[in-house]
Amino acid sequence: MTGPTLGIIGGTGWLGGAIAKAVLAKALLPAGNLILSNRSGAHPLAQQGVCLVTDNQALVDRSDVIVIAVRPEQFANLTLDAMGKTVISLMAGITAQAIAAQTSASRVVRAMPNAAVEIGQSFTPWYCAGVAEPTTKSLVQRLFECVGTAAEVQQEDFIDYLCALSGTGPALPALLMTALANQAMAAGIPAEIAQLAAKNVVVDSSQLLANHDAQHMIDALVAYRGVTAAALQSMTQGHFEEQVGRALQAGAAVARKGLQG
Ligand SMILES: NC(=O)c1ccc[n+]([C@@H]2O[C@H](COP(=O)([O-])OP(=O)(O)OC[C@H]3O[C@@H](n4cnc5c(N)ncnc54)[C@H](OP(=O)(O)O)[C@@H]3O)[C@@H](O)[C@H]2O)c1
Structure with missing residues (x-):
């Protein structure tokens, strides 16, 4: 397998599912490099060659980069050890510090897309807490460009503000x-x-x-x-x-x- 592997926890939801479909449609990664998880199992996305699991730790273990696309209130029930990995959170209202504490991730990115991911017209500002390799940042940017436009911001608070602006989409x-x-x-x-x-x-x-x-x-x-x-x-x-x-x-x-x- 070549290229990075991407896991999307909540990868069959509104945002997670739209991002997964766009990653395949834009050929950012081959289907074999994409792992999705949910609690309920079977989903049509699994027919496109991606791996669908219900064990989030198994997803983390197989992924270089992990997107958390569950609802904020569902995050408390996620038990993950993502040490050494990059975690990208789409969750509104959960700080990078809280995500790092709960997942042990080495790098946390907070990104705020909107509902227009499903038509490839989202704007996604993203913030990287701490230091990340240029290749990691490039992957984050290209990931969100699969569903529209994207830009890195330099302060985490901008994500909370933009959550109320572009995050509200339509x-x-x-x-x-x-x-x-x-x-x-x-x-x-x-x-x-x-x-x-x-x-x-x-x-x-x-x-x-x-x-x-x-x-x-x-x-x-x-x-x-x-x-x-x-x-x-x-x-x-x-x-x-x-x-x-x-x-x-x-x-x-x-x-x-x-x-x-
Ligand atoms: N919708 C928006 O416009 C918008 C905009 C900006 C940011 N966001 C953020 O995006 C995130 C996702 O929102 P959404 O609207 O896409 O929610 P959603 O449609 O409800 O999707 C959540 C997904 O997470 C899965 N899930 C829940 N608990 C799980 C667990 N423990 N393990 C694995 N999968 C789990 C659910 O599937 P099962 O029920 O099968 O487990 C579902 O597929 C939220 O954190 C939200 O703050 C949303």
């Missing part, structure tokens, strides 16, 4: 889309039209931002001094940005407090 746009549709319906627009219009704004029209700077877009639209400018001005006067700041701080506070249960 949540904030979903809130905006629902508010737009509800308000349009309240103003008498038929439900089907209101929903089509709101979805277009949040999902389709916003694709323009992929190649345009957001602030330039706002400035250009405000310069028309028309309908869009009036709507944007009303949002600003309603302290939209401060509201966003409070929302992100509220989420980050939960991440910092810890979710281990």
